[in-house]
Amino acid sequence: MALKNKYLIDLLETVKKRNQGEPEFIQAVTEVIETLEPVIEKRPDLVEAGVLDRLVEPERQIVFRVPWVDDNGKVQVNRGFRVQFNSAIGPYKGGIRLHPSVYIGIIKFLGFEQVFKNSLTTLPMGGGKGGSDFDPKGKSDGEVMRFCQSFMTELCKHIGADTDVPAGDIGTGAREIGFMFGQYKRLRNEFTGVLTGKGLTYGGSLARTEATGYGLCYFTDEMLKANGKSFEGKTVVISGSGNVAIYATEKATALGAKVVALSDSNGYIYDPDGIDLACVKQLKEVERKRIKEYVATHPNATYTEGCKGIWTIKCDIALPCATQNEIDGESAEILVKNGCWCVSEGANMPSTPEAINTYLANGILYGPAKAANAGGVATSGLEMSQNSERLSWTFEEVDAKLHGIMVSIFKACDSAAKEYGMEGNYMAGANIAGFLKVAEAMKAQGCV
Ligand code: NDP
Ligand code: 2IT
Secondary structure (H helix, E strand, C coil): CCCCHHHHHHHHHHHHHHHCCHHHHHHHHHHHHHHHHHHHHHHHHHHHHHHHHHHHHCCEEEEEEEECCCCCCCEEEEEEEEEEECCCCCEEEEEEECCCCCCHHHHHHHHHHHHHHHCCCCCCCCEEEEEECCCCCCHHHHHHHHHHHHHHHHCCCEEEECCEECCCCCCEEEHHHHHHHHHHHHHHCCCCCCCCCCCCCHEEEECCHHHHHHHHHHHHHHHHHHCCCCCCCCCEEEEECCCHHHHHHHHHHCCCCCCEEEECCCEEEEECCCCCHHHHHHHHHCCCCCCHHHHHHHHCCCEEEEEEHHHHHHCCEEECCCCCCEEEEHHHHHHHHHHCCECCCCCCCCCCCCHHHHHHHHEEEEECHHHHHHHHHHHHHHHHHHHHHHHCCCCCHHHHHHHHHHHHHHHHHHHHHHHCCCCCCCHHHHHHHHHHHHHHHHHHCCCC
């Protein structure tokens, strides 16, 4: 989409100049600014209040050294980040990514998107994100613990239940959250809901583990229904084999679909009989093994090296649940050519701008990440509520609330898209609906 509005063109130029060397952040901001053009034309008051100029600059960025000692007694040093992006509608909230590819540009793109996503959940949460270039893969539990303790030793100065509440993301699951929570409690001498995704024995919420994958399917199901379709009998390809992919597989299967493929960063498995999820859970959640091990016990399944090839598998619905920019223009073309008619995003920004253009040009039902994967952080919000009232709700209660939130997110995207003359463009709808709430709050609170 080519921008026509002079103010937005200049703003995007400033963002590009100010954030050189951070292509993922520029990509995320460009998408939002482009879809906000009709809103900006209608709302000069928001331009006057400098809402957008402020929105593209994080409120605070913290970068720190994370030293720890490995099992051989050698000192290792990683870099830690927390970007507190926007607190207009609530305390900063967002996950912690532990992956060797992490640098400030990744954390800023994730933090920026989190602002809109959290707004869409209807819960009072601002946006933030953190992480480190530490790679938990291949590390012992002791090494992971020492890293997490060192990471939290600095992070604990900047977060708190009413200030900033981190959670999981790539590479950060229940084990890492446990070690970080323990260290926070020790250093601050406070037992508070400072992290979400906690274990069930110390303040975690039932259904948080399942929430992002389940929420993705609830959102997608609602989008399908609104377009006269359903999951029933459909073939689904899901990338990744981590937390989001596993629980998306579980719910898509429960809704009557057949999931035939999963992947990791090395390659993908294809099982024409439908993925045996119990096996995947054992391999990934318990044994921390690679997805290729699946074929050892499933003779009808195949394993192919390289993760991009997963998008050449014929399917009705594709649910990317691994990482950013995993579907490029070429993969999107292949999906369309093979008859795929729905792409809904469990991962954050998994589609490149070229891929998104291909979806829109071909009338693909497209569920954008900010809306489709908001179930994780929404349930984190529910965990915060439970911690505040020192009660815990049943699985059914949390799951029903999650379902209700995902339905309302779809409705908000659908009606914002309609209101601004872009019916069916749920990406535009998500960006607009997410933006307006934050923008009103920023305007009301003055120039801060
Ligand atoms: P996990 O660490 O549990 O799993 C990540 C999966 O994605 C693994 O299978 C991993 O493979 C694969 N992957 C990671 N990086 C790459 C890469 N560079 N190339 C190819 N594959 C890769 O993370 P989650 O399931 O929690 O997160 C998946 C996605 O969902 C991320 O984009 C995350 O930001 C997003 N998300 C997560 C939420 C949550 O609640 N956890 C909420 C909303 C969004 P390998 O093991 O080989 O690295
Ligand atoms: O990208 C995301 O929304 C997450 N990783 C979940 C964040 C959270 O605070 O639960």
